[in-house]
Amino acid sequence: MDFDLKNIPDQPQRVAIVTGANSGLGFETAHALCQKQIRVIMACRNLAKAEKAKKQICDKIPEAKIETSLLDLASLNSVRAFAKMYSTKYDRLDLLINNAGVMMPPYKVTEDGYELQFQANYLSHFLLTGLLLPLLTKTACSRVVSLSSKAHEEATIDFEDLQCAHHYSKWKAYGQSKLVCLIFAKELNRRLHKTGATTIALAAHPGISNTGLFRYFPKWFNAVLSPLLAPLITHSPKNAAKPTLNAALGQNVTGGVYYGPSGFMGFKGAPGKVDSSEVSKDEEIAKRLWEVSEELVEFRYLN
Numbered sequence: 001m002d003f004d005l006k007n008i009p010d011q012p013q014r015v016a017i018v019t020g021a022n023s024g025l026g027f028e029t030a031h032a033l034c035q036k037q038i039r040v041i042m043a044c045r046n047l048a049k050a051e052k053a054k055k056q057i058c059d060k061i062p063e064a065k066i067e068t069s070l071l072d073l074a075s076l077n078s079v080r081a082f083a084k085m086y087s088t089k090y091d092r093l094d095l096l097i098n099n100a101g102v103m104m105p106p107y108k109v110t111e112d113g114y115e116l117q118f119q120a121n122y123l124s125h126f127l128l129t130g131l132l133l134p135l136l137t138k139t140a141c142s143r144v145v146s147l148s149s150k151a152h153e154e155a156t157i158d159f160e161d162l163q164c165a166h167h168y169s170k171w172k173a174y175g176q177s178k179l180v181c182l183i184f185a186k187e188l189n190r191r192l193h194k195t196g197a198t199t200i201a202l203a204a205h206p207g208i209s210n211t212g213l214f215r216y217f218p219k220w221f222n223a224v225l226s227p228l229l230a231p232l233i234t235h236s237p238k239n240a241a242k243p244t245l246n247a248a249l250g251q252n253v254t255g256g257v258y259y260g261p262s263g264f265m266g267f268k269g270a271p272g273k274v275d276s277s278e279v280s281k282d283e284e285i286a287k288r289l290w291e292v293s294e295e296l297v298e299f300r301y302l303n
């Protein structure tokens with residue numbers, strides 16, 4: 001049966017973290033989880049924006065159990081502080097939605113010395129998941145959902161220059177960051193499965209939706225092409241969040257699966273299981289990525 005939020009029961013005992021929940025897909029995801037009475041922690045880098053988004057949700061769902069918390073994925077210290085705060089305050093974590101992302105910014109190195117897209121989209125989520133793993137695994141049937149993209153399809157991983165220090169192509173770096181998110185989701189699921197935990201990991205992509213993600217796109221593209229192409233290949237953030245929600249809340253889902261829109265070329269349409277590139281399924285590459293990631297964040301888990 002196709003995923004439909006209406007068929008999902010209320011889940012008042014459950015708790016979810018959504019990174020980057022103040023706008024776009026993260027906002028829609030948080031909103032939908034609140035509709036199901038799930039307690040939602042909006043983990044955002046800008047608390048003023050997060051509070052504004054929280055108010056928008058509370059205006060529609062006054063009984064929403066929702067709070068905001070600071071998380072800047074461009075800082076591993078911020079990730080550690082958030083995980084510590086969460087682990088002190090809560091004794092369960094049902095859903096971790098690794099949603100936040102940035103696309104095609106000018107070249108920037110974070111305070112930790114890593115390329116911004118690689119760290120914000122992937123590496124910090126890798127650390128966040130590891131730090132929250134004790135809570136995830138003690139919570140029955142918990143799930144970790146990581147956001148990938150159609151951009152992963154043409155992407156490769158350059159292990160010799162993961163941080164794009166020798167050559168920065170904004171698009172290649174974005175594609176690589178989204179590919180590693182997908183590889184991570186699959187490898188995380190394999191490693192969880194070996195431990196016998198009931199936690200599963202999945203990945204999702206939204207197709208295309210005109211959100212804040214496109215802020216670094218060339219102005220001419222947004223001005224000229226976007227109005228022509230938009231009706232053909234994009235859908236609303238609300239619809240684009242459905243693959244994430246399918247992965248997070250769908251019944252009869254299995255770990256390691258990738259959800260996305262099932263319409264023309266995966267740009268839009270109802271959510272369903274979708275295929276991914278060969279490299280995203282390569283277990284040797286996944287193992288290598290995991291080991292490199294552990295070294296970069298100086299934290300080991302599930303090995």
Ligand SMILES: NC(=O)c1ccc[n+]([C@@H]2O[C@H](COP(=O)([O-])OP(=O)(O)OC[C@H]3O[C@@H](n4cnc5c(N)ncnc54)[C@H](OP(=O)(O)O)[C@@H]3O)[C@@H](O)[C@H]2O)c1
Binds near residue numbers: 021025045071099214
């Ligand atoms: N929209 C699409 O067509 C599309 C397609 C494929 C994949 N995706 C993926 O979907 C996810 C959500 O994107 P979106 O379309 O909803 O874009 P969006 O509206 O720009 O939302 C991105 C969210 O991530 C947050 N974020 C960015 N950098 C961060 C950092 N350093 N620390 C913490 N949060 C940070 C943003 O915060 P601020 O508001 O403070 O910037 C915002 O809340 C991303 O992972 C993206 O790669 C989107």
